[in-house]
Each structure stands twice: as C-alpha cells, then as structure tokens.
Amino acid sequence: MAFFEMVKMALRTVTNRPATIRYPSEPAKKTIISRGHVTIDASKCISCGTCVRKCPSQALVVNKEAKTWQIDRLRCVVCNSCVDTCPVKCLFMDTQYSAPVTARGVETITITYVKPQKPEKKDEAAV
Amino acid sequence: MTLPEQSITAIDIGKLFGSVEQFKNEGYRLVQINCTKVGDVFEINYSFDKDFIFKNLRITVTAETEVPSISGMYWGAFVYENEMHDLFGIQVRGMNIDFKGTFIRTAIKNPFSVTITKGEKP
C-alpha cells in the first residue's frame, strides 16, 4: 500500500531546478556527434555528384558547368549519408540546427575548387 | 546468430480453405497476409505461426481473380484483406467487415499495382 508516494515526488520536483532549458536564449544541449546541419568546404569539392545520388530525400543538386552546390534545407533529413560517402571529405556535419526560414528555397554555394596543374614532365636528359 | 529457415508452400486457390482450416485446427495464429506484384500476376502470401515455427502458403492470381476471404476462420483477417483491396485492386469475396475501398484513401486508385515514373526534382 503506497503511502503518499506521489506527494513525495511532487514536493521534490517543486523544490528542485526546472528540467527545461530556455532555448533559444540559452544554447541547446548538444554533443560532439549531434547531427544539426550539413556544411561544405567549397575549396575541396570536385563536383563528382556522389552525394546527389546517395541522398535519400533528393535534397542536393550539383551543377558541374556552373560550379554550384545547392541544398534544400527543408528537404534534408540530416541522415549523414552524404558526409560518409563523399570521396574527398569536403562535407561536415555541424551540431546546431539550421536557422528557421519563412519561404521554401534552395541554398546555393559556389565551388571554388581549382584542379591542380600536373607538374610539367621534365625531359630527363639521358645521363 | 543464425536466423531460422522458413518454408513457403505454393498451393492452388481451390485448396486455400482446406489448408487454412487445417492450420486453425492445429492452433496456428495468423501473422499477416501479403501481396507482391511480379510481372503481371500477384502472389498472395498467408503466414502462420505457432511457438515460433513459421509457415507460409502462397497463391498466384491475376488482377481479375476473386479471392475467397478467410475472415470466417480468422476474425482479424479483414484488416489485411481490405488493405490488399485498396492498394492492389484484388477482389476479395465475403469479408466480414467490408470497407468497400474506403479503408485507405489515396489520390490514385490502387497505387501499388502501377509503376509511376514521374521525375522527382527538389
């Protein structure tokens, strides 16, 4: 027979600190591996299109001639698939959520990758 | 860890009632009724289980065949049969609770029986 079990629990929660955080005035509780939003290092992307093929919600569009990388933030489900499969590791997962927006649209980033020139073949004069 | 092997027995649609009644008398419970579209025909799978022994019956029908309902023996089968009717367009005769196509309402009738190749763009 429980004797005032609920009263003990209620008194304890009344006198303790609140369990909630005043987000967004205080920062949200995050860990190092939390998935927030995808960022790209534009100087390393080689426009191979692997991330476009692997995205399960088709949120990425890559245009090789125009050198742009577009992401629809509202379609992205932060699954980490593009970050894992990028062959040059130019995509990173940031821990904070993306900012709220008032209209649907895509975010476009210009790719600044320049293919390095192969060193000129020196004519090795026969020794 | 190895998962157990399973048996799938293909039977004729006329023998469906007899086999299901045999399972019911031996104390098996109905797990699910499944439908797959392979080419032009539909394969309907009935799964039964008792003490973790899993057995399946399979019948192959075309879109016009009428399948008899087993809800006389298993009262809870109407959920799967109505869903099969709404998504694949298979006619089932004699369901105990017949929703007549309103169990799952979709924009296109029988969506799983057609292949839609509309391009998807962000």
Next chain:
Amino acid sequence: MTKQIIIPFGPQHPVLPEPIHLDLVLEDERVVDVIPSIGYIHRGFEKLVEKREFTDYVYIAERTCGICSFIHGMTYCQGVEKIMNIEVPERADFLRTIWSEYSRLHSHLLWLGLFADSFGFENLFMNAWRIRERVLDVMEQTTGGRVIQGSCKVGGVRRDISGEKLDEMNKALDIMEKEIEELTTVFLKDDTIRHRTKDVGVLSKEDAYHLGAVGPTARASGVDIDLRKTGYAAYGKLNLEAVIESGGDCYSRCAVRSSELFTSMDIIRQAIRKIPEGPIDVKVTGTPNGEYFTRAEQPRGELVHYIKGNGTKFLVRSRIRTPTLTNIPPLIKMLQGCELADVPVIVLSIDPCISCTER
C-alpha cells in the same frame, strides 16, 4: 427500444499521439460497436523501395516511426543480411541489442506518460517524461540523434561505443532504476489509477490468441509470445524472462510494461558485461537475390519485414507489418460493452503507433 447514436472519435483527439478514426455506436452511454478507419498518414513507403538502392533504404525504413525507429532499421538490415548470407561481427550484434533495449525503455516511459495523461494525471505524465530525457541523452551521446538514430547499416553498425562510455552508461542506469521504481510504484499502487483501470477493457486469453494480439496486449492476457526468445541479434546469449500477467484488463497491460522496464535495464547490464572486442562492420558486395521474412520484438509487439530481391540494386518488394495493425481487431473486441468515458483509456492501453501502421 433504445436509440443508437454514432459518435466520431478522432482523428484529432487530445489523448491520441497520432490520428486514427473510430466510429463509436452508442446506446445511452454504453458502446455496442466500433468501426475503425485508418489512412490519415499513409505515405507509401513500400513503393519507395523500388526507387532507392537497398543500402540507402535503411534511412527510409528507420523513419517509418519516431518511437520505435531503431528496431525498424535493424530488422530491415537483418533481412537483407540473411538473404545475402552476410555474417555480422559479434560486437555489432551486442551494440544493436543495447540500442534496441534503450529504444524499448524510451518507448515504455513515453507510454506511461501518455497513459497518465489519458485520465488527467498531468503531474505523473511530466515526471515520466523527465526520466525519459535521461534515456534520450544517452542515445544522443552515442549515436548523434535523439529520436532517429541512424546507426544501423547493412553489414553492421556505423558507430562504436568506447569502453569508458559503456561504464558511464552502467552507472547512469543505477540512478535511473531508483527513479523508475518510484514511478512504477505510483502507477501500480495508487487507488485513483486502480479505479480507472481495473476490469476495464477485458480481453480473454482465447480471444487474444485467435484475434492476433501481439506484444504486451497479448502478454497481459496470459499468452506467452515474446519474439526475443528466438535469439536474433545477441539475445541468444543473454538471459531473459518474458513478463506475463493474467488479468487481461488495462491494469495488467500497465503492469506488464512497468515490469518490462526492469527487464530491459537488466538486459543492458548483461550486454555491457559480455560485449566482446572486435570490428563493427563487414564490407558488403553483391546484390540481394531471394526472399525472407524477418521478425523482431518492438516495444509494441511482433514486427515482420518481408524483403524480396531479384539480383538488381533495387529491391522488388519490402512489406512492413507492424504490431498496431494486428492489434486493431482485439481493440474492437475490447471496446464492445464499455462506457464512453473509458474509451480513451482503452485505446491508449494497446499503445497505438499509427504512423507505423500506415507507413
């Protein structure tokens, strides 16, 4: 002759976590018949399998439901691995078991909160969810996501848990166990809760077996079905006892889920003690060709995934049969003969997860 009136229950109702529609046929205040209607959240997942490669479909399979998401992903991966004859390393099996049991803890704590809310006990609702926050913190620290874990893949798991983290989790379980014990004492011994749940929504043992009840709904009526005994993942190497009650009413279902919280914590402790060292995944080559039914124990009951492949990268068919779909006929049986004010308590006692039902 008493008149019969029809009252619609749902899809919008404060007590329901997800939309389902029930037409209640009433005579005075007593329910005589129920006509269910689903389809409010049908997203057509099973059709999407033809358009995504089988390795990418894991992300979609685990988004079928927000409460039981890890077990969906794990069951799908198990099915594909069985068709392709891939042997997953032992450490991955134990990690999958640990995450499944944390999922079960989080789901039962969520249900206890909603159940208290269904008869107006808001204070208990908030206390149950306060304990649930600790479980979600552990999930976020080990996988990166609170609700959708994303750590299962075909061939193993994607992330590892270090030895120090496992010790930390072990100590945190002790603190959680004390709080859960206080919470379940209130649920099972309090007089007001007992008046609302004893002898309400009774389901006999024969009805439960023949109508196809699974999970805690069946175990509360005396039927011994617990898929974890088949030994998938690492359950074959751990001791576990299924919790069975014989009352068949809402109080028994509450008691089964409360006891399962302690069983889950015991399984996590055993797994942390016995986990071996080793790799966490194997490389996957080839494509699946064949068919298989995999089954797993979700917090709500028995989950069946049917997978069929024909040798290409895209699967032919993936069918998910969730426990709530098969618990709807027993729900109709339970509601016949009850009072109108008991309907929310009974509907919540089967733990409806409608987004799983409709995929």
